Amino acid sequence: MSDVWAGIAGEFLHLYPRGCRILAVAGADAARSRRAADDLAEALRAAGQEVRRVHSADRDEQALRDDVVSPFRAAQEPAVLVVSGPGILLGATARGMWNFAVWQLEGDEPPHTVADAIVDMTDPDAPTRRFADYCAAPAAWGA
Numbered sequence: 123m124s125d126v127w128a129g130i131a132g133e134f135l136h137l138y139p140r141g142c143r144i145l146a147v148a149g150a151d152a153a154r155s156r157r158a159a160d161d162l163a164e165a166l167r168a169a170g171q172e173v174r175r176v177h178s179a180d181r182d183e184q185a186l187r188d189d190v191v192s193p194f195r196a197a198q199e200p201a202v203l204v205v206s207g208p209g210i211l212l213g214a215t216a217r218g219m220w221n222f223a224v225w226q227l228e229g230d231e232p233p234h235t236v237a238d239a240i241v242d243m244t245d246p247d248a249p250t251r252r253f254a255d256y257c258a259a260p261a262a263w264g265a
Contacts (some may be wrong), residue, residue: 126249127165130239134202134222135169142195144203144219148211148234149226149243152179157246158226159206171202178207183216191219212236227252 134145147159156177163173174194178186186205194203210216212223212234225237226249233240233254240252 124161124165124247124249126241126251127161128168129251130162130224130241131165131169131171133239134166135171138221140200142198142201142203143221144191144194144205145222145224146211146220147204147206147224147226148209148237150209150231151228152177152206152208154228154243154246155206155208155226158224158241158243158249159204161246161249162224163202163204166202166204172200174201174203176203176205178205178211181208181210183210183213186211186216187219209234 147155147162149155149158159175159177163175166173176190190205205211212225217223217236222238223236224239224241225234226241226243227233228242228244233252240254242250242252
């Protein structure tokens, strides 16, 4: 397990230590977000968390909300739901579903301004955390 994923898991658990929590891992490449989310889920399990994993490649936000997020919240289990998929997961109407969001990118792809954490997956076996200067970005950039 990478130190990057362990660090993000620790940050998430510091902010959301218990209860029913939902984390999104999104990016321009939905398949790449699946790998990132699997690695993050592994780090959360290593930190003693009960983790559920879902991948949404079809971009159907309403189905994701109705079939995955709402039932998970209704169950009120002390667990973390990690959802991976395309960038639309951080779109204007979807971003409110998540307690925490990770944007994964590769190389020179732009980061998403609403992400809580940004991870460069150019080398999936050695991801790196990126920190963006959003003060210099236009308000709608990456949204």
